[in-house]
Amino acid sequence: MTPLDTALxxxxxxxxxxLDAAMAYLAGDIVxxxxxxxxxxxxxxxxxxxxxxxxLTGTEMIAAFGDTERAMLMYxxxxxxxxxxxxxxxxxxxxGLITHSRFLFDRLPFHLARAAR
Structure with a gap:
């Protein structure tokens, strides 16, 4: 599997x-x-x-790219x-395992939704 295959x-x-299946793609010492x-x-x-x-109630993949060491997913x-x-x-x-993840997301929509409740 390529890094992109693993990430996908x-x-x-x-x-x-x-989550059990997802964890099978992560190194034990993931950062x-x-x-x-x-x-x-x-x-x-x-x-x-x-x-x-x-x-989650839904997901949509926007783009996915990879090379020999890394993969980038936007969704x-x-x-x-x-x-x-x-x-x-x-x-x-x-x-074949994900050893590092740089995970970015906008926290503001969650903050606003919780404040509106």
Missing amino acids: AYHRAWTGKD CDAPAGRIEGAAAYRAFLEPFAMS DTASALVASAPGAECVTVAG
């Missing part, structure tokens, strides 16, 4: 709410740099991702809280 399979798994800060290790990453993944997600929440991940893959 991982994305399909977590957006399909199959994720996200808007809230650095997340280290697969267990901490799952704890970060699972609540969001379980809240839009929908949940009961926010109708459109675009995100992007640039992942590094080694030995």
Whole structure:
């Protein structure tokens, strides 16, 4: 599998709410740099991702590119809280596993939706 294949399979798994399958694509010592800060290790990453993944009502892939070490995905997600929440991940893959993720998303729509409740 290429890094892009790995990233797409991982994305399909977590957006399909199959966190066990998604975790199979992550290295145990994954490092994720996200808007809230650095997340280290697969267990901490799952704890970060699972609540969001379980809240999804839809996803749309916008673009996906890769080379021999990295893949870049840009997508839009929908949940009961926010109708459109675009995100992007640039992942590094080694030995078929994602070892690093640079995960970007706009937190403002979530903040505004929670404040309006």
